Amino acid sequence: MNKDGMETPGALAQERPRVGLFVTCLVDLIRPAVGFAAVKLIEDAGCAVEVPRQSCCGQPAYNSGDRASTRAIASQVIAAFEPYDYVVAPSGSCAGMLKTHYPELFAGDAAWEARAAAFCAKTHELISFLVDVRSVSKVAARFEGSATYHDSCSGLRELGIRAQPRRLLATVEGLALKEMHDSDVCCGFGGTFCVKYPDISNAIVAKKAEHIAATGAETLLAGDLGCLMNMAGKLQRLGRRVKARHVAEVLAGIDAPAIGER
């Protein structure tokens, strides 16, 4: 407050951290609902959300060995998100790229090393941001029915995301979580892997589909849209009734048709 007892204009706005939402290509192109769910969750956690113009984190180029393109894309990302207190992505795979691989891209680069380090320090996957950074312990959503959760590889092994989504899902009224066998085993997506080695990818996702179906759960949840599209696509091709959604949609109480459904 100022000396007249009036609230300083902008004081409230300044208290709220500014989050730059890193949408991710797949969410941007295929399922915007996930982006809107992320916005709602981040705003509910007391932050202001902005979405700077963006393209990709560069992982397809990175995992194909094109370091030059990856660095060009990465430097754009770092610059575009520099104004924000946090960078949050609704994907363990993209957040993993941003947080754990960007430093390696710029190691030894005098101009970019520090900027990359600062960027990584403030970058988080969505659920981890809510639970580990904003200390969110529950959500106000309802979801009638049973669900099973797939632990996407990058989120799990690069970012340590396992307990956090389960903790929040436990507070969703009406939701019964049924764990699947080998929930932490790869679904076979692997980015370009699934189209470069479709036969092997299919064998892996077929096993995953069996484990999902064996739980009897009505809904499949995960934190990565690539994995979800892969698993949902296979379940649908097999004629299974399991519906797939991004975990953010359920936590935000967003009711959109499931992936690949009308």
Next chain:
Amino acid sequence: MAFAAHLTAPAFKANAKEALTDAQLQSALHGIETGIVDRRRATVAKLPEFDALRDCARAIKNHTLAHLDLYLEQFEAKCRAAGGHVHYAVTAEEARAQVLEICRSANARLVTKGKSMIGEEIAINDFLEQNGITPVETDLGEYLVQIRHELPSHIIMPAVHLTKEQIEADFRRVHTHLAPERNLAEHQTLLTEARVILRDRFLSADVGITGANFLIAETGTSIIVTNEGNGDLTQTLPRVHIVLASIEKVVPTLEDVSQLLRVLARSATAQEMSVYTTFSTGPRRAGDPDGPNEYHVIILDNGRTAMLGGQFREMLRCIRCGACMNHCPVYAAVGGHTYGWVYPGPMGAVLTPSIVGIENARDLPNASTFCGRCEEVCPVRIPLPNLMRHWREREFERHLSPATVRSGLAIWAYLAKRPQLYAVAMSLFVLGLGLIGKLFPRFRWLPLATGWTRYRDFPASQLQTFQAQWKRRVRTQ
């Protein structure tokens, strides 16, 4: 070169396809996912210090690699002082020639072999046979693949790809001196039959060849780790013992090797300790009642020094436990033979290109989802996905990736570097997909995406990207 015939890396996809439809193989592979993975987890849980031991093991290997020349000198001096012979080989050909020379000097006709991945790497069996010497594998798994004229499909469990029925059929085909109508229904009977046949070989062999899990610099000692005892009979009974070891097997001291042994068995076979861990130093001493008269160690480079000086040095920490392939979803789907050579799975994806050249092993580092399970279980913390990515970088630099992949990625990267152009292009794409999506919520077929739609449906999009919708939302607020 002799081993070029084995290199089916250009046929990786064809191998994989065949493997995926091989019901017997799939049934055998299922045993790995459900067996060793769970057992290893249970064994590791019994040792609270396991992760600390991994850190220590990594540190020991890193220190040794940084001083490899000096530790090798020490090993050599101690080994010679104990009466052993130390030979060096730059290439596989040199190693083979040295083995042959030692065998010829011993007038060897029959050679027993303990399991040696270096032996497989230099294809010593074929070479000995071509030169009139008979090699007999004594590790049961290696024996099973030898009689099938196959490569091992796993570095610890060479015959993991075989079912009991296949093994029974092989024994009937090969052990023709035994009664054809004999009952081989029980696993025990098969084992006993192998034991009797191989026992005779052990006692008749002129030369025994083993690998070495480790070489100890402090004492000039070679170590073999087995559960069967075959390695010990191979190296104790014949007149001559030859040890095949690559340069990075050396470890400084007895204490250092104990750290590594603690993580090896647990990672490889989920045992607290393998049954037989044998430390051999030189030939029999005056007065010894048994042991070989001659003890030779052949120390092989074959691409390791190139790894030492470059991006792949961390791969030299590998202690050949096989945990990575046990936990790999790709290996579990296609098995070891798909990888086309001696070293399968994640460690093979990194090591094979180092030895045979990336141009001969293009698919190996690419056939990975980078799930990271391999690195998670590696006892010496090798960053396998990162190393596979380095191979992809080399392939990209050398234009070894398929043209379609390169151009697809080039287009994507071009757009991604130009967010405004990206937005325009993606809006068009999404609009197109979204319009068709008004008719179908998902696609069973998409042009340019048949790799996906062959096995999976692809969801339709909305009419606008998230960013376009967001812009509109912000404007109207």
Next chain:
Amino acid sequence: MTTSARETVFASIRRALGVTGAEATRRAAVAERLREHPRGVIPARGQLPAAERVKLFVRMVEAANGSAEILKSSDEVPAAIAALLRRHNLPMQVRRGDDPRLAALPWDKERQLEVTTGASDGRQLVSVSHAFGGVAETGTLVMTSGTDNPTTLNFLPDTHVVVLRAKDVAGDYETVWARVRDAFGTDALPRSINLITGPSRSADIAQILILGAHGPRRLHVLVVDEADG
């Protein structure tokens, strides 16, 4: 030819590491590690008082499909061996090495037991050895080669009986290495030191575990826990 291969390998290693090999700091680091042989991480599991250590050792031997019993005196060894042979319907014949501790046992108390000495040629069914030491952490026996305990006795016979003094049961391998250095020095280790944990086995036939692959099918350990031993 071999000499030039050696030169080539060492030159390649040194080039890869960017060193000449003459650097004093590197040589000192290596000399220090060899001299000090630091222990690393020692699991707490085996770090127990003597009596507990022996009990853990027995449990771990059994967990590895071996068997073990604790005797109050070395005088009991021949009787224990005879009992074992009767239990398994084995002929009353054993082969042992020249180990003085085995030679000093009261074998004549078991008249029916025929004891021969020397290495094994594959025709003996039961062997008796004396272990250099044991490791409670994993139930591991440490055997050293020589006329005292020929290596072939560890591998060729079907049943292997090992006598071990309770005071030689260590909590960890490192303690045994210290004794090995004291006993032999690092310039003249025995030709072979066998660390043995349970009987021979294989799981190569369709992942089913079976005992008695090439080495002994049966391993029996007699731990002699004498007050004065």
